[in-house]
Every structure is written in structure tokens, then in C-alpha cells.
Amino acid sequence: MTNPDSNKSKEIQTLIQNMETFNEVTEQLQNSYDELQGRVKKLDLELSDKNDELEKNLAEKERVKNYLNDILESQTNGVIVVDRAGNITTCNKTTGTITGIKPQSCIGKSLNEVFPLFESVVARLGKSRGETISQDKDIANANDGGTLHIRISASPVWDNHGGQIGTILILQDMTEFRRMEELAQRNQRLREMGEMAAGIAHEIRNPLASIELFASLLKKDLQGDSEKEDLVQHIRAGVQNMDRIISTLLLFAKSAQPSRQQCDINLLLTECLEGINNVLVPENINVIRKSGPGTLLANGDRELLRQVFPNLINNAIQAMPEGGELNLITQKSSVPNPKAENSATARQYISVTVTDNGVGMSADNLAKIFNPFFTTKDKGTGLGLAISHNIIKAHQGTIDAVSEEGRGTSFTIKIPSWDEDFDEK
Ligand SMILES: Nc1ncnc2c1ncn2[C@@H]1O[C@H](COP(=O)(O)OP(=O)(O)OP(=O)(O)O)[C@@H](O)[C@H]1O
Ligand SMILES: [Mg+2]
Known part of the structure; x- marks a missing residue:
């Protein structure tokens, strides 16, 4: 026969044991949970570091992009870049100033469509085995309707692996340079003409002085014969006219020294x-x-x-x-x-x-x-x-x-x- 009291104490014993096991498991669970939380925190930190790094990278890339863009926009030469299909990928402000076409409106369009005049330079580059090609062209000045003398240079754009990814065109406004060149030529031409004129004027002046002298002697001899005197007077008038021209010519020939x-x-x-x-x-x-x-x-x-x-x-x-x-x-x-x-x-x-x-x-x-x-x-x-x-x-x-x-x-x-x-x- 079993003692009911001893049964009860056994049950209590088992209950206590179960409780202890439960507590143990709970404790283990709590530990695992804490460990998990620690790992999540660590991951969060790593993620935030990665985010910061990414953001920094992006800001740096943006800064480099703006820097390159500022360089491109500050160029006093026009810059156009086309891809291998001949479509414009870059077009700076100076290109717009030179051609009168808004740079933004060119992007994505074919070079031939927007700047047909430059197409022949790119075509020549294709045959040049990659050497830079330059060509001078006259275009209408978008601002005043005059003529602009432009030098267009085309060079290939290579990638890291040596493959051609496009073409870069540089537009240089040579108008002022050409004007200065023409001015220098004009000055040189006029200086040479001046020297020549001075030589001729001196050569002519001496025989002219003799003609004048003999004509005045002749006039004296012919005094009284008014008809012949008139003829001599014509000679003298002609000589005086020539002398006047020579004086003017010498005025041109001698280099004027202004007194200030x-x-x-x-x-x-x-x-x-x-x-x-x-x-x-x-x-x-x-x-x-x-x-x-x-x-x-x-x-x-x-x-x-x-x-x-x-x-x-x-x-x-x-x-x-x-x-x-x-x-x-x-x-x-x-x-x-x-x-x-x-x-x-x-x-x-x-x-x-x-x-x-x-x-x-x-x-x-x-x-x-x-x-x-x-x-x-x-x-x-x-x-x-x-x-x-x-x-x-x-x-x-x-x-x-x-x-x-x-x-x-x-x-x-x-x-x-x-x-x-x-x-x-
Ligand atoms: N205002 C003008 N309008 C049109 N043509 C002009 C004018 N000024 C100069 N020219 C041209 O330039 C030429 C040269 O002028 P330049 O003053 O050197 O000589 P010119 O006037 O012909 O002779 P000169 O000055 O000895 O009387 C003129 O013959 C004319 O053809
Ligand atoms: Mg004149």
C-alpha cells in the first residue's frame, strides 16, 4: 500500500525539478536572445559604417564630377564629345557661344544633325589612324552675323583597354588671331611700299627739277611769243603738279614722328x-x-x-x-x-x-x-x-x-x- 504523503512529496519534487529545468531553459533563451541582440547591434553599426562610406564615396564622386564639369565649362575653347555611334555625349558652354546652339539641346543627337560642318573632320580622323586632325572653317557669328574663323581639331577618345569609345572635338576661335595676322601683313606691305615710293620719288625729283629749270629758261627766251609761252606754261604746270604728287608721296614714305x-x-x-x-x-x-x-x-x-x-x-x-x-x-x-x-x-x-x-x-x-x-x-x-x-x-x-x-x-x-x-x- 502506498503512502499518500510520500506520493505528494514525489509530485512536488518532480514539479520543482521541472521548474528548475524551465528556469534553466529560460535562462538559456535569455542568453541567446541577449547574444542575438548584441549581434544585431554589431550588424547595425557595420551597416551604418558602410552607409557612411557609401555616402562619402558618392559625395566624392559628385565633387569630382562637378570639378571636371567646372573645368570643361571654363574652357575658352569649345569641346564636343561624340560616342562611337556619332551621338553627342558632351557639349560645353563655349561651343554654345561659338555656334549659337544651346549645349543642352545637343546631347543625345547625332553630330551630323546638329553640326554637319564638323562631320568631315571626324570622317578624316577615321582615316588618320588615330592622329589628331585639324581643319579651319568659317562659320556665321551667332551674335553679330559676321564671320568667325574656327579651327576644329578632332582626336579619338580611348578607354583603359585601348579601345576607341568616341571622338573629342575642340573648337578654337581664331578670328582675333587672323585679324592680327592680317594687320601685321598690312603693316609690312605698307612699309615696303613706303620704302619703294621714297626711292622712286627721289629718282624722279631730280630730272623734274631740271625740266622745270629748262622750261623757265625757255619761257624767258620766248618772251613776246605768247602762243609758245603758253605751251611752255603747260609744261611748267604739269611739272608743278607732279612735284605736288611727289611731296604727298614723300609724306607717306617718311615715317611720321609725332611730337606729343x-x-x-x-x-x-x-x-x-x-x-x-x-x-x-x-x-x-x-x-x-x-x-x-x-x-x-x-x-x-x-x-x-x-x-x-x-x-x-x-x-x-x-x-x-x-x-x-x-x-x-x-x-x-x-x-x-x-x-x-x-x-x-x-x-x-x-x-x-x-x-x-x-x-x-x-x-x-x-x-x-x-x-x-x-x-x-x-x-x-x-x-x-x-x-x-x-x-x-x-x-x-x-x-x-x-x-x-x-x-x-x-x-x-x-x-x-x-x-x-x-x-x-
Ligand atoms: N567713305 C568712303 N566710302 C567709300 N569709299 C571710300 C571711302 N573712303 C575711302 N574709300 C575708297 O578708298 C579709296 C582710297 O581712299 P584715299 O583717301 O586713300 O584716296 P582717294 O580719296 O581716292 O584720293 P585722295 O585722298 O588723294 O583724294 C578711295 O578712292 C575710295 O575708293
Ligand atoms: Mg581721300
């Missing part, structure tokens, strides 16, 4: 219009004058400048036989000093613009106007502008003309301002 004075440019122009120096403005020509503020003082030689303005004004008057408008604009202007290292330093000039709305000139004639003896007039010597050019050059100034046939002509002269600190002052 304060020249009130507006006053010189007023003198001119008042009839000094053979200027006579006909009634059918309306003179319009505009001047910048203050007294415009140039650093120049009054006597030499008195030979320049009358010629420009007379040329303008002669270009308007039916009448018209003669505009004289004077102002102070500044021109970047090419010799200065700091491009911000500009030289001060007094500029005079003489504009007429007369017959104008063809481009062919315009290219020759500063050549001595180039004239389209029956009674012109063709020396006016050649002399003016030399005088202005001797002042370290510039003289330029723009003209359109049937529309008119505009001459602009720039003479150093008096307050400009030129070496020669």
Missing part, C-alpha cells in the same frame, strides 16, 4: 568742319556729332592729325554725291593691353568714328584702301588713307574700316588718351 601734345580731338574736328584743310561740307549733307563727356584729350601731334581727319571727312563727303548723313562720334574707350601680364589692365584711347551712308565699298576694294595709289576717283591720288594709316600707326593707334556696298562706310580711329601712361610720352 594734348590734342582736343573735338576741337580738331570742329576746325575741319569749319572749312580748314580743304573740307567743304555741301548743304545736302547733314552732319551729326556725338561726343563722350568732358574734354577728350588725345596724346598726339596736332599737325599730323590735321592731315588725317580732313581726308576721312572728304572721303565720306565724296561717297555721298547725292547727299546723306555724316556721323562723327568721339569718345573715350579702353582696349586690353596685349603686352600686360594682367589682362585686366586696359589702355585708354580716344576713338573717333566717321560714318557715312554713301556708296560703300566691295570687300575687294576695302582690302586695298590703305595701299598707296589705290583710288577709285578720277582726281584722287589714293594716298589719303595710306598717309592717314602711317600717321595713326606712328601714334601707336589703330585705324579700321567697315563698309557695305550701297549702305555706307564707317572708319574708326583710336589714338592714345592723354592720361594714358605711354612709354614714349
Whole structure:
């Protein structure tokens, strides 16, 4: 027979044991849970580190991208990149300035569609075995309708493994360079012509003096025979005319040495219009004058400048036989000093613009106007502008003309301002 008390104590014993086992398992579970939480925390930390690193990488990539983009956009040359299929992948701001086409609107389009003119350069590159190809092209200036001289250079773009992934085109605006080149050629040509003219003038002057001497002796001998005296007088008039031409020619040939004075440019122009120096403005020509503020003082030689303005004004008057408008604009202007290292330093000039709305000139004639003896007039010597050019050059100034046939002509002269600190002052 079993004792009920001992049974109960056994049950209690078992219950206690079970409780202990339960507690043990619970404790193990708690430990595992804590361990798991620790690992999750660690993983969280690692993940956050990775995120930080990724973010840093992204920011660095963005910084490099912006940096490269800034370099590209700051280029003074146009840059276009096309992929192997000929589609534009990059196009910088300067390309837009040169071509007048918005850079953003080019991306993804084919080069042939947007810039058909450049296609031939890329085609030539294909045959050049990877060497850079350059070609000069004239394109319309998007800003003023003039012509821009562009040098286009095409080179292949290679990847790390030496495969060609596209083509890069560099557009260089050569307009100013070409203008300077033409100016240098013009100066050289005029210098040579001047030397030649001086030689010829001296050679002719001596025999001319003899003709004049003998003609005057002959005239004395023929006194009383008025008919023959008249003939001799014709010879003498011809000789005097030739002598005048030679004097003008020598004026062109000798290098003018300006003596530096304060020249009130507006006053010189007023003198001119008042009839000094053979200027006579006909009634059918309306003179319009505009001047910048203050007294415009140039650093120049009054006597030499008195030979320049009358010629420009007379040329303008002669270009308007039916009448018209003669505009004289004077102002102070500044021109970047090419010799200065700091491009911000500009030289001060007094500029005079003489504009007429007369017959104008063809481009062919315009290219020759500063050549001595180039004239389209029956009674012109063709020396006016050649002399003016030399005088202005001797002042370290510039003289330029723009003209359109049937529309008119505009001459602009720039003479150093008096307050400009030129070496020669
Ligand atoms: N304002 C102008 N409009 C049209 N053509 C011009 C003008 N100025 C100059 N030219 C052209 O340039 C040429 C040369 O001018 P330049 O003053 O040197 O000589 P010219 O006027 O012909 O002769 P000169 O000055 O001896 O009287 C002129 O014959 C003319 O064809
Ligand atoms: Mg003239």
C-alpha cells in the first residue's frame, strides 16, 4: 500500500525539478536572445559604417564630377564629345557661344544633325589612324552675323583597354588671331611700299627739277611769243603738279614722328568742319556729332592729325554725291593691353568714328584702301588713307574700316588718351 504523503512529496519534487529545468531553459533563451541582440547591434553599426562610406564615396564622386564639369565649362575653347555611334555625349558652354546652339539641346543627337560642318573632320580622323586632325572653317557669328574663323581639331577618345569609345572635338576661335595676322601683313606691305615710293620719288625729283629749270629758261627766251609761252606754261604746270604728287608721296614714305601734345580731338574736328584743310561740307549733307563727356584729350601731334581727319571727312563727303548723313562720334574707350601680364589692365584711347551712308565699298576694294595709289576717283591720288594709316600707326593707334556696298562706310580711329601712361610720352 502506498503512502499518500510520500506520493505528494514525489509530485512536488518532480514539479520543482521541472521548474528548475524551465528556469534553466529560460535562462538559456535569455542568453541567446541577449547574444542575438548584441549581434544585431554589431550588424547595425557595420551597416551604418558602410552607409557612411557609401555616402562619402558618392559625395566624392559628385565633387569630382562637378570639378571636371567646372573645368570643361571654363574652357575658352569649345569641346564636343561624340560616342562611337556619332551621338553627342558632351557639349560645353563655349561651343554654345561659338555656334549659337544651346549645349543642352545637343546631347543625345547625332553630330551630323546638329553640326554637319564638323562631320568631315571626324570622317578624316577615321582615316588618320588615330592622329589628331585639324581643319579651319568659317562659320556665321551667332551674335553679330559676321564671320568667325574656327579651327576644329578632332582626336579619338580611348578607354583603359585601348579601345576607341568616341571622338573629342575642340573648337578654337581664331578670328582675333587672323585679324592680327592680317594687320601685321598690312603693316609690312605698307612699309615696303613706303620704302619703294621714297626711292622712286627721289629718282624722279631730280630730272623734274631740271625740266622745270629748262622750261623757265625757255619761257624767258620766248618772251613776246605768247602762243609758245603758253605751251611752255603747260609744261611748267604739269611739272608743278607732279612735284605736288611727289611731296604727298614723300609724306607717306617718311615715317611720321609725332611730337606729343594734348590734342582736343573735338576741337580738331570742329576746325575741319569749319572749312580748314580743304573740307567743304555741301548743304545736302547733314552732319551729326556725338561726343563722350568732358574734354577728350588725345596724346598726339596736332599737325599730323590735321592731315588725317580732313581726308576721312572728304572721303565720306565724296561717297555721298547725292547727299546723306555724316556721323562723327568721339569718345573715350579702353582696349586690353596685349603686352600686360594682367589682362585686366586696359589702355585708354580716344576713338573717333566717321560714318557715312554713301556708296560703300566691295570687300575687294576695302582690302586695298590703305595701299598707296589705290583710288577709285578720277582726281584722287589714293594716298589719303595710306598717309592717314602711317600717321595713326606712328601714334601707336589703330585705324579700321567697315563698309557695305550701297549702305555706307564707317572708319574708326583710336589714338592714345592723354592720361594714358605711354612709354614714349
Ligand atoms: N567713305 C568712303 N566710302 C567709300 N569709299 C571710300 C571711302 N573712303 C575711302 N574709300 C575708297 O578708298 C579709296 C582710297 O581712299 P584715299 O583717301 O586713300 O584716296 P582717294 O580719296 O581716292 O584720293 P585722295 O585722298 O588723294 O583724294 C578711295 O578712292 C575710295 O575708293
Ligand atoms: Mg581721300
